[in-house]
Amino acid sequence: xxxxxxxxxxxxxxxxxxxxxSNLRRICEQELEGQFDLxxxxxxxxxxxxxxxxxxxxxTLIKSLPLPLRRVIGDxxxxxxxxxxxxxxxxxSHVNDAGAPK
Amino acid sequence: MSAARVHxxxxxxxxxxxxxxxxxxxxxxxxxxxxxxxxxxxxKTIFAVQFIAAGxxxxxxxxxxxxxxxxxxxxxxxxxxxxxxxxxESEGKLAFVDASxxxxxxxxxxxxxxLGALLARVKHAVRKVKAERVAVDSLGAVFSQFSDQSIVRxxxxxxxxxxxxxGVTAVLTxxxxxxxxxxxxxxxxxxxxxxxxxxxxxxxxxSRRRTIEILKFRGCDHQKGEYPFTIVPNGGVIVIPLSxxxxxxxxxxxxxxxxxxxxxxxxxxxLFRDSVTLVSGATGTGKTxxxxxxxxxxxxxxxxxxxxxFEESRDQLVRNATGWGFDFEEMERQGQxxxxxxxxxxxxxxxxxxxxxxxxxxFKPHRVALDSLSALEHVGxxxxxxxxxxxxxxxxxxxxxxxxxxxxxxxxxxxxxxxETHISTLTDSIILLRYVEMFGxxxxxxxxxxMRGSAHDKAIREFTIDKGGxxxxxxxxxxxxxxxxxxxxxxxxxxxxVWGQLEADSPEV
Numbered sequence: 001x002x003x004x005x006x007x008x009x010x011x012x013x014x015x016x017x018x019x020x021x022s023n024l025r026r027i028c029e030q031e032l033e034g035q036f037d038l039x040x041x042x043x044x045x046x047x048x049x050x051x052x053x054x055x056x057x058x059x060t061l062i063k064s065l066p067l068p069l070r071r072v073i074g075d076x077x078x079x080x081x082x083x084x085x086x087x088x089x090x091x092x093s094h095v096n097d098a099g100a101p102k
Numbered sequence: 103m104s105a106a107r108v109h110x111x112x113x114x115x116x117x118x119x120x121x122x123x124x125x126x127x128x129x130x131x132x133x134x135x136x137x138x139x140x141x142x143x144x145x146k147t148i149f150a151v152q153f154i155a156a157g158x159x160x161x162x163x164x165x166x167x168x169x170x171x172x173x174x175x176x177x178x179x180x181x182x183x184x185x186x187x188x189x190x191e192s193e194g195k196l197a198f199v200d201a202s203x204x205x206x207x208x209x210x211x212x213x214x215x216x217l218g219a220l221l222a223r224v225k226h227a228v229r230k231v232k233a234e235r236v237a238v239d240s241l242g243a244v245f246s247q248f249s250d251q252s253i254v255r256x257x258x259x260x261x262x263x264x265x266x267x268x269g270v271t272a273v274l275t276x277x278x279x280x281x282x283x284x285x286x287x288x289x290x291x292x293x294x295x296x297x298x299x300x301x302x303x304x305x306x307x308x309s310r311r312r313t314i315e316i317l318k319f320r321g322c323d324h325q326k327g328e329y330p331f332t333i334v335p336n337g338g339v340i341v342i343p344l345s346x347x348x349x350x351x352x353x354x355x356x357x358x359x360x361x362x363x364x365x366x367x368x369x370x371x372x373l374f375r376d377s378v379t380l381v382s383g384a385t386g387t388g389k390t391x392x393x394x395x396x397x398x399x400x401x402x403x404x405x406x407x408x409x410x411x412f413e414e415s416r417d418q419l420v421r422n423a424t425g426w427g428f429d430f431e432e433m434e435r436q437g438q439x440x441x442x443x444x445x446x447x448x449x450x451x452x453x454x455x456x457x458x459x460x461x462x463x464x465f466k467p468h469r470v471a472l473d474s475l476s477a478l479e480h481v482g483x484x485x486x487x488x489x490x491x492x493x494x495x496x497x498x499x500x501x502x503x504x505x506x507x508x509x510x511x512x513x514x515x516x517x518x519x520x521x522e523t524h525i526s527t528l529t530d531s532i533i534l535l536r537y538v539e540m541f542g543x544x545x546x547x548x549x550x551x552x553m554r555g556s557a558h559d560k561a562i563r564e565f566t567i568d569k570g571g572x573x574x575x576x577x578x579x580x581x582x583x584x585x586x587x588x589x590x591x592x593x594x595x596x597x598x599x600v601w602g603q604l605e606a607d608s609p610e611v
Contacts, residue, residue, distance in 0.1 A: 011218025020213075043219040047226030050219040056201050056247070058218040074213030081212035 004028075004036035004086065005065035011058040012044050016075050020059035023076035031088045061085065112322040115271055118156030119149070121341040125325040126316060131297060134320070135262045135272045137241075139286045140301035145312065145333050146275040148183070149301065150237040151176065152338040153273050154196065155185040157235040163195045164235035165227045165270075169243035173200040184336040197227035203247050211249055217257040221264055228268055236265055240275040241291050255290050262294045285317070296320045302328065306483045309450055314341055330489055332452035340456050342493050358469075358504055360392075361399025364574030365533075368550050368559035373531065377554065378495045378505035380475075380525065383535030387546055388567055389508040390414070391426060392533070393471045395571055396506045398428045401438040405468035410458060411443040412477035419443070426571045440465050451482040451490040459497055470498055474508040475525065491525045513587065530554040538564070538578060538589050547584055548574070 008024060010017040021040065028036050043050040043058060053062065063070040063086055072085035114128035123129045130136050130153075140146045147170075154164035166187075168176060176198075177187045190196035201220060228236065241258060248254050265272045276291035278284060281302045285292045292298050298317040303310055313328035331341040357372035360379075366372040373379055381392045390413075397407040411419055419441065423430045433439035442461055449457065462470065472494075479487055498505040507529070526532060532551040537544050549562040561577035562584050581589045 009219055011216065011222065016214060016216065023213075043222040047222040051199070051223050051226065054200060054204065055219040055223075056217055056244075057215040057220070059215065060219065069207065070210070071207055072210045072212050074211050074215045077213035079212075081210050085210040085212065 003065065004032050004063065006036055007039045007041060007062045007064065009041050009043055009050060009053070009055050009058055009060045009062070012042060017059065019075040019077065020061075023079070023082070024061065027076070027079055027082055027086075031083060031086070063087075112320075114322065116160075117153055118160050119152050119339055119341070120337065121343045122314070122339070124343040125314070125329050125341060126319070127323050127325065130271055130273070131319060131322055132271050133266060133269055134296040135265060135274055135294070136297040136299060137274050137276055137286070137292055137295035138299050138301060139276045139278050139291065141278055141281055141303060144281075144301040144303040145331075145339060146277075146301055147171070147176070147239050148180075148333055149339050150239045150273050150275050151180050151185060151187075152183070154235055154237050155180070155183075155187075155190075155338070158190050158195045162235060163231040163233045164237065165197050165199060165224065165231065165233040167199040167201060167224055167227075167236065167238040169201045169203075169238070169247070170240055172202040173198040182335055183338045185338075194231055197231045197233065199223050199227050201244075203243075209247075215248075215250075215253060217244075217254075217261065220257075221261050224261070225264070225268060228270060234270055236270045236272040238272065238274040240277060241294065242277040242287050245288055251288075255288075258290075259294050306486070309482055309486075311450070311482065311486055312452065314339075330452050330486065332450065332456055334453065334456055337456075342452060342455060342489065354502070359399040359403065360506075361395030361397070361402075362392075362572050362574070364563075365392075365395075365548070365572070368548075368561075368563070368574070369531065369553055370556040370558045373504055373506075374555065375504055376499050376502045377530035378498060378507065378528070379531040379533060380507050380509055380529040381533045381535065382509045382511060384511045384513065384537060387535035387537060388548075388565070388572060389510070389535060390419075390422060390473055391567060391572055392535070393473050393506060393508060394423050394426060394428055396469065396471055397430075397433070397439060398423075400469040400504075401433045401436070405438070406465060407433075407439050407469040407471065408461060408465055408467035409439065409441045409443075410461075410470065410472040411441060412446045412472075413474055414443075416441055416443045425569070426567075427569055428571075440467070446477045446481050451478065451486045454478065454481070455490050455493045455497075458494060462497070462501060462503065467503060469504045469506070471506045472508070474510050476508075476510040488525070491528055495525075495528050526552075534585065536562075536584055538562075538581065538584050540581065540589065540591065547578060549585075 008020065010020060028038065041049055057073040059075060061072040061076065070085045070087065072082055076082050113132040114130060115132045116123045116129040138146050138149055151166065154166050157164045180187055187196060244258060245251055245254050274295055276286035278286050281304050285298060297319045300315045300317055302313045312331050314331050315328045316324040329341055329343055331339055333339055354375050356375040358375050359366050359372050360369065381389050383389050397409060400407040420430045430439060495505065531553045534549050534551050536547045538547045546565050547562045548565050550558040563577050564575040566573045566575065578584060580592045580594060582592055583590045
């Protein structure tokens, strides 16, 4: 299994930031079996990084690896959508259907 | 302390956008947000970029936030207006926040979000270049990037508030679907900003007419209604402020020669220096000759003259002038004459006004002749034409230039033209040239109908045209009804009786 390279852009220490981080950690632990690198970036502290990546919304999750590049925005409370964005193979068949390339 | 603040009027910043500051009575309210709404192609992006560019040219740095076109496209497109955005970026006077959508990246929405990153980027850019001006283009494009509209709505409101809090003056653009309809597409944009302006690009009589209207300036004054504007290369938006132009018009008592001694005499000693004279007549009555004499009169006095010719080609004009004994080519060599000659239909009236104003600023003439206004009449709508004439006359007077315009009447005998009904009140003097049919012969008559601020000859004089130009003759003493277009010969005995009667009634005359 290839290693996931993930970056999560958040704005400060808000409730939404906390929710997104805990949602992401839970999903990663469960689905990626620890095979991931997660970097959390606060746009208030590093606005130039947000500029480089042309980020508008927070939280924004970027999956740099494995390719293709994917972006998921929001507090990541919708687990199925997050999995769709991460393109994680799961046993649930309907996720596979929805996750098929357009 | 707070009581004193209440009475502080809203301060305005001069935008530097040509004449916009006049209709905005000083410029945009400082530290406020202004919405610029308009249909596709109404010039929103140009206005927004110009707001930033004019600031930078005046030493005020700015930030441009783009949601629609990419920064690369904007840099390229704006070069034609003379704005080198890339150079300003490298000089640290301008920063882009490129929030244009990237079609290659698929974005999945999974839960609640905010536009915190965008706000952080804008704030960062403002800090980086010490910006005092921010332009956001356009709000509608933000909505199309996200599916959750209610979040976008509240986030945009938050960003507008944040812009005010960091002390910048901002313009935000928004699309609308109709030139006369809801202010903006999503129905919320106008509530985000303090002030609202509308740009229109209306199809009127098969020609496009751009106007700008300030709908609302919270807490301060502005000119009301729509003002025409045009967009020119190397200049951008140029507003044509009609009402404001009247304010500073001067008036002098200095007389100058019309180029014809007899005509000067009829005008009570010549034309006033900063006056505009209308010469009206049917085709072939001698309008172009009057113009030629007027130019020659200036040139022989060492003045510079500008001729705006819309009816005849350059060669024709030169040939005509030679026929009357005037050498246009020599005058041009001496730098005393410049001829601007073109088909009236090549551009709209607003553009003509801007072109003419630029020619006047460049050549700095003492005299301007336009032959003829009637040729321009059909380029735009009646309203646009009237605005053109107002704009031109007030500009000429403001620059203390003597103007002479011609207008062609539709009928050979007497009559008036639409041109005249529109502009007779705007000109200071009116000279009528008319055909007079007498005993099977066409004679030419001239009268000074109006001469603001001066006595003038009230007679209708006969004149002839020969190699030396216009030769003034005797008044038509025994003819009436010339101006009505139906001259009636009056027998000398009848005339004697009427005159005798008049003299008896008023012995002091």
